[in-house]
Every structure is written in structure tokens, then in C-alpha cells.
Amino acid sequence: MKNKSNLIFHKSKKGRTGVSFPDLEINEFNVSDFLGSDNLKTDEIDLPELSEPEVVRHFTNLSTMNHHIDKGFYPLGSCTMKYNPKINDSIASYKNFSSVNPNIPIDACQGSLQILYELGNLLVEITGMDDITLQPSAGSQGELVGILIMQKYHQKNNNKKTHIIIPESAHGTNPASVVLGGYEVVQVGTDSTGRVDIDDLKSKVNSETAGMMLTQPNTLGLFENNIEQISKIIHDVDGLMYMDGANLNALVGIVKPGDMGFDIVHINVHKTFSTPHGGGGPGAGPIAVLGSLSGFLPIPKIVFKNDKYTVEYDIEDSIGQIHSFFGNFLVLVRAYCYILTLGKTGLEEMSKVAIMNANYLKSILSDKYDIPYSKGTLHEFVISALPQKNRGVKALDIAKSLLDYGYHSPTIYFPINVPEAIMIEPTESETLDTLNDFANAMNKIDDLIDTNPEKLKNSPISTPVSRLNETLANRNLDVKFDDEV
Numbered sequence: 001m002k003n004k005s006n007l008i009f010h011k012s013k014k015g016r017t018g019v020s021f022p023d024l025e026i027n028e029f030n031v032s033d034f035l036g037s038d039n040l041k042t043d044e045i046d047l048p049e050l051s052e053p054e055v056v057r058h059f060t061n062l063s064t065m066n067h068h069i070d071k072g073f074y075p076l077g078s079c080t081m082k083y084n085p086k087i088n089d090s091i092a093s094y095k096n097f098s099s100v101n102p103n104i105p106i107d108a109c110q111g112s113l114q115i116l117y118e119l120g121n122l123l124v125e126i127t128g129m130d131d132i133t134l135q136p137s138a139g140s141q142g143e144l145v146g147i148l149i150m151q152k153y154h155q156k157n158n159n160k161k162t163h164i165i166i167p168e169s170a171h172g173t174n175p176a177s178v179v180l181g182g183y184e185v186v187q188v189g190t191d192s193t194g195r196v197d198i199d200d201l202k203s204k205v206n207s208e209t210a211g212m213m214l215t216q217p218n219t220l221g222l223f224e225n226n227i228e229q230i231s232k233i234i235h236d237v238d239g240l241m242y243m244d245g246a247n248l249n250a251l252v253g254i255v256k257p258g259d260m261g262f263d264i265v266h267i268n269v270h271k272t273f274s275t276p277h278g279g280g281g282p283g284a285g286p287i288a289v290l291g292s293l294s295g296f297l298p299i300p301k302i303v304f305k306n307d308k309y310t311v312e313y314d315i316e317d318s319i320g321q322i323h324s325f326f327g328n329f330l331v332l333v334r335a336y337c338y339i340l341t342l343g344k345t346g347l348e349e350m351s352k353v354a355i356m357n358a359n360y361l362k363s364i365l366s367d368k369y370d371i372p373y374s375k376g377t378l379h380e381f382v383i384s385a386l387p388q389k390n391r392g393v394k395a396l397d398i399a400k401s402l403l404d405y406g407y408h409s410p411t412i413y414f415p416i417n418v419p420e421a422i423m424i425e426p427t428e429s430e431t432l433d434t435l436n437d438f439a440n441a442m443n444k445i446d447d448l449i450d451t452n453p454e455k456l457k458n459s460p461i462s463t464p465v466s467r468l469n470e471t472l473a474n475r476n477l478d479v480k481f482d483d484e485v
């Protein structure tokens with residue numbers, strides 16, 4: 001075993017402690033006199049006994065066993081794993097934010113409501129929409145809320161609608177949300193440049209089209225140049241345009257979804273506007289909409305009236321409540337800090353540097369790697385490792401090998417319209433040196449295919465556990481440390 005890190009219980013020594021308390025100044029009493037002896041536990045509690053440094057070292061060592069953004073580069077395509085400035089965490093952990101009880105009277109939490117209200121306004125401005133809900137706790141929940149809003153719109157207009165159009169390069173949550181919302185998925189193909197195939201779109205749109213869900217820029221990192229034409233095709237049959245805004249990191253301060261013909265957009269706050277995500281959360285997926293759809297937004301709605309923030313529950317056409325209270329408050333506080341810290345020009349620079357970094361990395365890597373849809377790359381690009389696979393090493397082996405160089409694996413096998421896809425998003429927060437080092441590692445891996453392919457196929461070897469049977473590891477979560485690992 002490389003990293004001897006037994007359970008904390010294994011390190012316990014009877015009588016060892018981390019604190020010493022002063023002598024009692026009050027007389028000892030029997031708890032059973034107050035609680036009744038029936039309510040007391042009789043068997044001993046098996047708690048670990050350790051010194052303070054042992055506890056600190058135990059958890060510090062554990063924290064470095066997984067890869068994370070504070071440890072190294074994390075070029076996860078689509079999911080935007082950028083460095084998260086510590087000031088956001090430190091402000092979100094102020095007691096007045098972290099301990100506020102959502103049930104306290106409105107008059108006692110005006111500051112918290114103000115933050116949510118103002119963050120909403122900032123996101124409305126960034127997206128060029130008119131109104132917003134901050135409630136959804138992830139992009140995927142935002143998608144579902146967007147679909148429910150579409151449904152309500154069509155019900156109100158007595159429209160008979162059955163399906164929603166999604167490009168083949170879409171994120172898996174898109175079709176899942178559509179089906180959960182009660183619509184059928186109709187898939188539209190990609191043209192030779194990697195964008196929506198307009199002829200195919202025209203052939204699939206009809207009076208039963210409820211709308212289209214489109215990722216802009218798409219998951220190949222490309223701007224859908226025909227967006228105005230696409231929006232018109234959908235609007236002509238009274239369909240609504242939904243933008244999957246998970247890739248907003250390429251657009252902020254440069255172009256607004258509202259100007260492109262979108263009616264609804266979700267924002268992956270935890271990708272674009274800081275908050276360490278991964279391992280399932282926490283996140284926030286606000287939905288911004290045009291004024292015509294504002295009445296359908298979830299309740300409660302925060303409003304500013306008579307010099308005071310209040311919340312409204314009584315909104316006739318609302319789709320209802322979709323999360324307790326106002327969403328993941330502390331994630332939203334981080335986003336508010338992030339946006340205010342960068343300001344208007346800083347946010348624009350953020351997107352531009354993200355685009356520049358992706359293009360820089362793409363240009364170095366294109367010597368040895370095939371990048372099929374490469375014209376117009378914004379914040380991310382997708383390699384096809386098919387040539388490498390033909391030489392004996394798959395995208396999976398390349399991704400696993402990167403762990404031995406200290407990098408998190410990029411997203412692989414997505415989008416599905418690129419065979420052996422490796423999707424790389426460096427984000428704006430990395431230096432030129434990091435990008436060069438990463439490119440060197442990718443190039444060395446390519447060289448190893450000819451000189452030592454076994455090394456790549458057995459990778460990673462420097463991590464706490466080596467190559468796992470991924471199917472088994474997902475189904476059989478055994479967290480015990482085995483001496484043979």
C-alpha cells in the first residue's frame with residue numbers, strides 16, 4: 001500500500017486525548033437524575049482517542065488522496081472546474097450567512113434577501129433576460145424547471161405540443177429533463193462544422209414542437225452561428241428556445257442569450273461563478289426568462305416593495321415551489337462575491353482569457369492529436385483519440401495516464417458525436433506554465449504509445465488505488481483499505 005492511511009479508529013490509543021479541560025467549577029451530577037436511566041446508553045461508545053496533531057494529519061492526508069482543484073490542474077470539459085478564490089469561501093462562511101435560519105421573520109433577514117435580489121438582477125443583466133429564479137440547485141434541475149415553464153406556457157395558449165428538439169451533441173441531462181417533463185425527445189443532427197444541421201432541423205420542426213434545448217456554445221466548444229435562424233424556425237411554430245447555459249464561461253460580458261432569441265436560460269452558477277463543485281454538489285442552477293414567461297417562475301419570489309425586501313407566494317400562474325426556501329444560499333453568496341469582485345470588465349476578461357487558454361492549448365496539442373471540429377473554438381475543444389486507439393491506446397488509457405502526471409482526467413467519451421472523445425477545458429485560471437506542462441504530458445503520453453504502451457494501459461500507478469474495474473467500483477463501494485492495494 002502506497003499511502004498508509006488506515007481508518008481513524010485504527011490509530012486510536014486508549015486514554016490519548018487532544019484537549020485538556022480545566023477542573024470543574026460546579027459539582028458533578030448524574031445525568032440520569034434528569035433524563036431517567038432508561039434513556040441512557042449503557043454500552044460503551046467506540047470513539048477514537050487521538051492527539052490533536054494525529055487528527056489533523058489524518059484528515060490532511062486524506063484530503064490529498066483525491067485530486068481536487070486546489071491540488072492540481074483539472075481540465076474537465078463542459079463542467080468548468082476553475083480555481084475558486086478563497087475570499088468567496090471566507091465570506092460565505094461568515095456566521096450571519098452560514099447560520100441564518102430561513103424561517104426567521106422577513107424583517108430580520110433583509111441583508112440576505114438583498115443579496116439574493118441583487119444577484120438575481122446581476123444574472124438578469126448578464127443573460128439579457130427580464131426575470132429570474134435562483135431556486136434550482138443544479139443545472140439539471142434548472143432544465144426541468146425550464147421544461148415545466150414551457151409546458152405551462154403551452155397549456156395557457158392551448159397549444160398541443162408533444163416534443164422538444166435536442167442536438168446530438170447535447171449533455172445527457174437535456175434529454176433526461178425533457179422526458180421527466182413529459183415530452184418526447186427529437187434529435188437533430190450536426191453539420192460538417194459541428195453545429196446544428198439546419199436542413200435536418202427544418203425537417204423535424206412541426207406544429208407539435210414545444211421548443212428546442214440548445215447548448216450555446218455547444219459541447220464542442222463552438223458558437224452556434226446560425227442561432228438567429230434557429231430561433232426563428234422554432235418561434236415560427238410557437239415553440240420556445242431554451243439555452244443550456246452551462247458553457248456561459250465563454251460568453252459572459254461578450255454576448256447575451258437574450259439577444260440571440262432565447263426565451264429561457266439556465267446558469268450553472270457553480271461552474272461559471274465560483275463554488276467548488278464535484279462529488280455531487282452543492283450547486284445552483286438559476287433560470288432566467290423573458291418577461292412574457294415571468295409569471296410562470298417558481299415561488300417564493302423575492303420582491304422589493306416600499307423600501308423593503310419581501311417574498312411573494314401568491315402567484316397564480318407559477319409552476320409552484322421546486323426547492324425549499326430560496327435555493328442553495330451559500331453557493332449564491334459565493335457567486336455574488338465573485339461577480340462583484342470581478343466587475344463588468346473583469347467578467348469580460350474572464351471569458352476572453354478562458355477562450356485564449358483553450359485556443360492556445362488546442363494549437364499545441366493539434367500537432368499530435370486529431371481535433372475534428374476545430375474551427376471557431378471558444379472555451380473548450382474536443383480531441384478524437386481514434387488515431388491513438390488505432391495504435392493501441394484508448395481515450396480512457398490517456399485519461400488515466402494523466403493522473404500519473406498530476407492532472408485530473410479531462411471529460412472523456414462525451415460528446416458522443418466524436419469517437420474516443422477527450423474534452424478539454426483549461427479555464428481562465430491557469431498560467432501559461434501550467435498549460436505548457438499539461439501539453440508536454442499529453443505529448444509524452446502519445447510518444448509512450450509506441451515505446452511503452454503497457455505503462456499507459458496499467459495507469460494510474462501513482463494514485464492511492466490503481467486502475468479499477470469501473471463498473472464494479474461504481475456498484476460495489478468498498479471504502480476499506482486493503483493492504484494489497
Ligand SMILES: *Cc1c(COP(=O)(O)O)cnc(C)c1O
Pocket residue numbers: 078079137138139140141171173174215219244246247268283285
Ligand atoms: C454540467 C452541465 C449540465 C448539468 O448541470 P449540473 O449542474 O451538473 O446538473 C448540463 N449541460 C451541460 C452542457 C453541462 O456541462
